[in-house]
Amino acid sequence: MPDLWRIPFDSLAQPTARRRVIPGGPVFDLAIVQGMVTAGEMGEDSVWVATDSCERDLENAAWDYGDVLQMLSCARPADFKNAEWCQVKGGELYPCDVYRFGFDCERRVRNARGLEVYLKFSVTDDGRLTLVLVSCHGSR
Incomplete structure (x- = not known):
């Protein structure tokens, strides 16, 4: 499996009460993650909706x-x-990358005039590659 981490997990400073931002990001190599989606190595069964608010956002x-x-x-x-x-869920902390861009939901393509979406995700590799979806919603 390709190395998805641009910043090795072991080198990430744990967050403090005041500081959640991870300097030097992104944490993950977007092109490799996208390539795994395209190749079918990361499919719908590999998505874990990791927060209640993300679950609600997807439903809404x-x-x-x-x-x-x-x-x-x-x-x-x-x-x-x-x-x-x-x-x-469960209280565990994950390093996440946050992306924001315009997306045409009807045609399912990128579009600068489409809905501005926020996508916050992490990746685990505990025997099975999992996309940890923390947030996915339109502009608020």
């Missing part, structure tokens, strides 16, 4: 995991907003 927007993977496939390095530590 009527997006499924295929939509999420399509959005991820449309992201570009210039869309990177920041990297930050995020708490998921």
Whole structure:
């Protein structure tokens, strides 16, 4: 499996009460993650919706995991907003990359005049590659 980490996990400073941002991001290599989606190595069964708020956002927007993977496939390095530590169900912290870009939900393509979407994700590799979806929603 290719190395998805641009910043090795062991070198990441744990967050403090005041500082969740991870300097030097992005944490993950977007092109490799996207390549795994395109190759079918990361599919809908590899998506874990890791927060209740993300689950609600997906329901409210009527997006499924295929939509999420399509959005991820449309992201570009210039869309990177920041990297930050995020708490998921069960209280565990994951390093996440945040991307923001315009997306046409009807045609499922990138579009600067489309809905501005926020996609916050992490990746685990505990025997099975998993996309940890922390947030996925339109502008608020």
